[in-house]
Amino acid sequence: MNNFEDFKIKKQLQKAIVDLGFTEPTPIQKESYSAILGGSDFVGIAQTGTGKTIAYLLPILQDLKYSDQLHPRVLILAPTRELVIQIVEQIEKLTPYLSVRALDVYGGSNNINRQKRAVAEGQDIIVGTPRRTYDLVLSNVLRLKSIKKLVIDEVDVMLDFGYKTQLRNIFEYLPTKRQNILFSATMTTYVDQLMDDFLVNPVKKTISISGTPLESISQEAYAVPNFYTKANLLNHLLVDKEEYNKVLIFVASKVSADRLAETLDFESEISVIHSSKEQNHRTKSIEKFESGKSRILIATDVIARGIDIDKISTVISFDTPYYPENYIHRIGRTGRAGEQGKSILFYNEKEAELKDAIESLMNYTIPFNEFPQEVEISSELTPEEDVKPIDPNEELGEDSAIQKGASFHKKSAKNSKVRAEVKSYERKLKRKYKKPQKRGDKIQNKKSRKKK
Numbered sequence: 001m002n003n004f005e006d007f008k009i010k011k012q013l014q015k016a017i018v019d020l021g022f023t024e025p026t027p028i029q030k031e032s033y034s035a036i037l038g039g040s041d042f043v044g045i046a047q048t049g050t051g052k053t054i055a056y057l058l059p060i061l062q063d064l065k066y067s068d069q070l071h072p073r074v075l076i077l078a079p080t081r082e083l084v085i086q087i088v089e090q091i092e093k094l095t096p097y098l099s100v101r102a103l104d105v106y107g108g109s110n111n112i113n114r115q116k117r118a119v120a121e122g123q124d125i126i127v128g129t130p131r132r133t134y135d136l137v138l139s140n141v142l143r144l145k146s147i148k149k150l151v152i153d154e155v156d157v158m159l160d161f162g163y164k165t166q167l168r169n170i171f172e173y174l175p176t177k178r179q180n181i182l183f184s185a186t187m188t189t190y191v192d193q194l195m196d197d198f199l200v201n202p203v204k205k206t207i208s209i210s211g212t213p214l215e216s217i218s219q220e221a222y223a224v225p226n227f228y229t230k231a232n233l234l235n236h237l238l239v240d241k242e243e244y245n246k247v248l249i250f251v252a253s254k255v256s257a258d259r260l261a262e263t264l265d266f267e268s269e270i271s272v273i274h275s276s277k278e279q280n281h282r283t284k285s286i287e288k289f290e291s292g293k294s295r296i297l298i299a300t301d302v303i304a305r306g307i308d309i310d311k312i313s314t315v316i317s318f319d320t321p322y323y324p325e326n327y328i329h330r331i332g333r334t335g336r337a338g339e340q341g342k343s344i345l346f347y348n349e350k351e352a353e354l355k356d357a358i359e360s361l362m363n364y365t366i367p368f369n370e371f372p373q374e375v376e377i378s379s380e381l382t383p384e385e386d387v388k389p390i391d392p393n394e395e396l397g398e399d400s401a402i403q404k405g406a407s408f409h410k411k412s413a414k415n416s417k418v419r420a421e422v423k424s425y426e427r428k429l430k431r432k433y434k435k436p437q438k439r440g441d442k443i444q445n446k447k448s449r450k451k452k
Helices: 011-020 027-037 052-063 081-094 112-120 130-138 155-160 164-171 189-198 227-238 254-263 279-291 324-331 349-362 413-433 439-451
Strands: 042-046 074-077 102-105 125-128 149-152 179-184 203-207 217-223 247-251 270-273 296-300 314-317 341-347
Touching (some): 011 052, 011 081, 027 042, 027 203, 042 052, 052 081, 052 179, 074 130, 074 164, 081 125, 081 279, 102 112, 125 130, 130 164, 155 179, 164 189, 179 189, 227 254, 227 341, 247 254, 254 270, 279 296, 324 341, 324 349
Parallel strands (some): 042 179, 042 203, 102 125, 217 341, 247 296, 270 296, 314 341
8 A cells, every 4th residue: 555545545534634635654554554444453663753643543533433422432542631632633634524523631721620521522532641531430421331442652651651550440441342552652561561461462563663763863962961061062052043943852850841941041942841831831832833933842751752743953862861762752753754853962971871771772873972162061060960860750741749859858867757657657547547549449438438
């Protein structure tokens, strides 16, 4: 199948594809269409930017018949609000000539009561983050008994960043007889485990190994001792607005994102997104970057998984990623659609091992650049630079735990002792009253206590 005309697609979908200007399907779209349409469980492994969303939406929409039933027949789970919104937007672009009801559900500033009303009105496809989807299921508004197809997008991120429990909870409410469709950029132990536990003889298609450096992207690295020296180097590079005309900068944490935005010299040209920003702010930041009103976008890895923006000239890893696979995801944001892209990695002494892991994964040595003599080397350190590199599990979007920010300080021995006693007392109470670990257990525990 060399073009979309070779696919067996109903004319309403074919017309939408023409309107969108799509002609030739990507490799993952070619490999997945027939397998998903045939009803088999499917696992697709492909890098970011290879058209994975279209790869599963086309066969799903082809197979979806018109219905006015209230309960959804397709459930799509994604790790971030941005990706949820992006998927629904893609559904809307593919269905202007079809009657398909699709709803995005996610937490944060998005009101759950509004979502409950929208679900109650009847939907064909629900696209949501795991936690908000599970909240709606527990409220008994979202019923999953009619789900025929389950899609989990960016599975590796879902499992790496703490959604394992929510996924398993949702599975308990799904019918046993369903089609499971998993898409991931990397193959991890968790993905393997999920396949073994919930998929039946899945068709597995891998399009390019995640560790292979993309040919359309030039890579380079700088050894930089600390945060403020990295910021100085960044200021030096970004002066060239012609070469660095659309720059996506990845940082390890929300604290670093905000601090970097305040430190750089290009305040009017910068947008920032991370999980603590309100959804309206995040949406506007992406729109400004996409339209060119902002030349620079600073983001964390978790949030950036939902970004799909063309013509990014340069991806800069201000912090070396904790997981080497995330470096592949980062650089995949540039060099798209046949264009040349550029990737720059900053690493300090503590991040050198992380850089080695990236190069080992890619089987490729990132070319090294000498540090420019005209850039000032700062001796000032941030509070976080006294500890190990930041684990992105601390940047969990709407599942985020309380983090140690710039104001974090060690407690005195006296305070630590008091807190230890409090924790011990709390544990005793939990054992005595069997305090529920999940919201869904609260009602059941209340009932059991009444019976006693």
